[in-house]
Amino acid sequence: MTNRRQFLYKTFGGACLISATSRIPEIWLQAPGLSAHENGERILVVVQLGGGNDGLNTVIPYGDDAYYRNRFTLAIGKANVLKIDDYHGWHPSLSGFARLFEQQQIAVVQGVGYPQPNRSHFESMDLWHTAHRVAENRQLGWIGRCLESDFPGGIATELPALHYGNERQPLALATRGTPVPTITSLNQFRLGVPQRRQFLEKVDADLKRPRAGEGNMLLETIRDNAVVALNTTRRLESIIDRSAGVKNYPGTPLGQKLAAVAELIDAGLPTRIYYVTHNGFDTHSNQLAAHALLLQELGDAAWAFAQDLQQRGHNERTAVFAFSEFGRRVRENASRGTDHGTAAPVFLFGGAVNAGLHGRHPSLEDLDDGDLKFSVDYRTIYATLLEDWLNVPSASILNGEFERLPVFRNAS
Amino acid sequence: MAANLWEPWEPSPQEPWDRRRAAHLMRRAGFGGTVRQIDELVNLGFDKALAMIRESAGLEAFEAEMTPLEKSLVSRQEPQALASWWLLRMAKTPHPLLEKTTFFWHGHFATSADKVADSAAMLRQYRLLREHALGRFEPLVQGISRDPAMLIYLDSTDNRKTRPNENYARELLELFCLGAGNYSERDIKELARCFTGWEVRQNQFQFNPHQHDSGIKTIFDQSGPFGGDDAVGIVLRHPAAARHIARKLVRFFCTDDDVVDEEFQPLAELLRENDFDIGKILAVILSSRFFWSEKSLGKKVRGPVDLAIGLIRLFDLNANMNDVRGRLAGLGQLPMFPPNVKGWEGGTSWINASTFVERINLVQFLVERIPAGSAGPLSLARVTRSQDEESRRVIEDLIDVWFAQRPPTETVRELMELASQAGKTADMIKRVLPAMAAIPEFHLA
Structure with missing residues (x-):
């Protein structure tokens, strides 16, 4: 309760009006058009690239002959890469990332991995999700852990995290207390009653009335949530009435997921962490065309999302983190594909990132049994996101202290 | 503390045995009932009402009807169907207290069909919970300690002498019996040794004496060559x-x-x-003063299952449980699919910005199942009342049996006005119930 009230206070500062009978700031009831979080809390959006993204064909070391020797059919020609500098370039399908880069809004952390790499999708993804090794307890996700009510310094707003999509909820969000909801459609926020407008008017009137038995904390919490819920449904109404996809977003699954997340952010949900997935990166054969499509979907959705958030004033407080469970082997296989590998780049974009390449590209000569050697432990990324972005202590979540990377301009 | 709140409560002129209290009993000791059933409890008087809630009349006939369904559940191997089946039981059982208490134990010994992926094993666990639901706790814990679904769920199907699995021992102490802070890590290790040789093979429990550690264990301050059942006894004496x-x-x-x-x-x-x-x-x-005081009346948030089954029972609806199941999943409570080993957190965690709207939508969905134009599922047939009188009666009946706390006067007046715009009683209910669902008090139980 306290936390929720703190959230309302923080959101509106000292200026908010509180009626005599209700402890809900009047503004929540009366100004449905107002974006509640123009100066609101920071938000993290996680994009999971499932299947093992080929990092070498994402951020391409086109300045390295070894790349061309190992990728005899899959290599992207020097002339085609979207150059970052005289060594690195984006895959040509990642024009969305390239444009973000021009705008100084995307950071790449190179060579991210972990010791004793596991090449099973499940094992490696479990590791990314829980930040725990096999032998350790893996019931809780790294995000789930910072939502636990008994975790000091954790995220304690109502509805702290949301998973958006049709797939099974990723283990990263697993909690022991209140579960993280999975939302499959914005329609879930749509009020399905006849004569909605009149209905909402009546409800607004009721929610403002004084109650018998003031001090029933259960009732107060229900009322607080009712207010947020009805404001959300009202704000989303025009969007969810539209049968076609949201404008300016690609019609791809990831595009539509990020479009929905943007709507939820703009609708003023108190949610701090959104999680979406983009699957299909397990490119063992005929990788070229398939991978290009996957990256196109990623880059275009990212660009549309960033533009949208910028227009609506949420870009500075939103950071998107994209990762995959592993990269792929340096040498392509006989099926014009690549097999499960190890270290790979991760991506962070948004208005507050310290744009550019962080860390060094892993050597293509000094390999570990044909695989890239990692130079950045994935938990340093988590420590950075937790401490510097979400302002959550990371040591107990990650089972240890990890250094942080300068990927945010204004670390918290 | 002045008085023991667990002593029996007696109705009095200040605290009469009335509809509000009878509805409280039906909600908490079951899933609610029709206006007629609640009035019957009122007429019976408090003592007899209490005795009736504990009776199991009609249970045998009910079980005979349900048995064929269980067989088809097992042959279908579609775990989702288990949830529909249990919802149907909750809606139709003549002994709601037994079903509700079984559901309590399901949340306590939370096991999800999602992971167990074996309908027969889940059904066996359900039967174990029901068999002991109103019995003694110790045999229930002994049963659950060798329950294949539980052991599969906790990755505890292998428990070798040289490599005792601590998962089950840990949850037995932390969640099932004692609560955190009442034992040491060493107690967990020693307890795990007691369960060595307890295995699940082909989804059946078996004791493998070759893998059992028969050495001396020390749990809390007791030492001996304990086995699993001894260990449960020691834990319960803590x-x-x-x-x-x-x-x-x-x-x-x-x-x-x-x-x-x-x-x-x-x-x-x-x-x-x-x-x-x-x-x-x-x-x-x-029967306690605690249960009948303001400490309990209206002091629970209605869970999704209570919400859906409560309305189905209130109006005696024939809802398709597969549809209800889908909506309950969105609301965060599907029987047989608890979110984690701690079960459902309950309380205010049921209500958030997405579930509040979905709860109203569930109510809308259910009232659409009331047959149109009927005289109405509320107790008394409409005879000669005026439209205003009838709408007033409908609202007051619904408040009596559904609301644990009365909404503000002005809101009640608006509801009556809304009801009076509809024609027959059933249409009044269809009109007002979704609006009622947007009132915070509606979600208290």
């Missing part, structure tokens, strides 16, 4: 056990508010004195 179970019962049946130790300490003592006889303790709870 003073924290009765407190832990009493606290969970009070939370489930009485209140989502915090209860201080002193308040339920007498109940914990009764539990221990009565050898952890759950049926007896429930009888104490349901």
